[in-house]
Amino acid sequence: MGTNINEFLKMETAGMTYEQIMKSADGNIYYMPGLAFSTVNRAYSKMWINKEWLDTLGLETPKTTQQFKEVLQAFATGDPNQNGVADEIPLVGTVQNPTYSIYDYLIGSFIANNVRFHRLLVNDGAVSYAANTDEWREAMKYINDLTTNGLLSPLTFTQDLASLKQMVNDNNNIVGGYTSLGVQGVAVANNPEIISRYVGLAPLEGPKGVRHGVLSIPTPSANGVITSECMYPEAVFRLFDFMLSEEASTLSRFGIEGEHWVVPEEGALTNYGMPATINIVDNIWNIPQNTMWQNQCPYINRQGDGQQRSENPNDPVRKNCEAAVQYLECEPQNIIPTLTYSLDEIDEVNDIVTNINDYVDTMVAKFAVGELNPYDDDDWNRYLREFEVLELDRLLEISQTAYDRMSQ
């Protein structure tokens, strides 16, 4: 085996080694990985709050769900954009893409919510589901409260990203908060006035002390395979293993040292306040060229977090990283990064998961806007019963089998 792949397989993420993650159900590994470690992308939907409004109204940054609700109420009634008109939208989002999901952010104050992997959790080796729990119901009540009190706009559940962008970038400064992976996912990146308006809000502490960010654990993709027709499989394997080295991985992502990037000066820091390891002087990512492979090959990129920070406090990447740090400190510990299902299992799982995810997304919107009442036992029990039809039990059964197999 190669040196670089061996070292990688021993590394852990969220309680699993990459060897466990990469092994097929038959116990073999069939590919060489492509994986970028990125703190900023690990915190999935980050909340961006209107700091100008907080300052205008003399409000502290909210730390709990209760304080957050009070801040939104003040946003709604205090005319924080100071135009004499009640045109403020305290909180709004879109469900077009999970990285913009406000409700997933809010649910994190009640229960760990594994958005990236079927909302599956594991406690003491037992696989469970998040969206059928009492904690989930409490989250639905909170979200319902926000919406029915005019604090979370119901447009959140119907509008697309373009409409959200229009609201956030409105000249009249009308939005109090939104969620997205990066601040510039919604606010115009090259408009310092709008970018400076929003700051990252850490995950809020819920009434029972729960406080989780929405975590997206990166798992390796299959970026190198050797076909049975290959005449020199061992040589290709050695090449692939070299591609996993820091030298090759840096080349395949950032280009050539001295031309596209340089070693930072002594004392230069990253966006996370650590010593910087790379300073990009000519960014050729996503530009057609023949210098590097743009990660279309095996790679293990650890340099992403090492980039030298911009001196501009309104640099969107810098803001995103500063926000992400606040999410790292409250990562849930009972999340399954991924499960490797067998070929027999995978088709069944895919069908069930597609139906269940659609169902949960639809129901969250209904609970939020009051079409269903999360305070009403009948509504809640009807919601739970549908999981029987959707075969949640079967999903959990197969997932437990897969988890046990991977944990051996």
Ligand SMILES: [Ca+2]
């Ligand atoms: Ca106003």
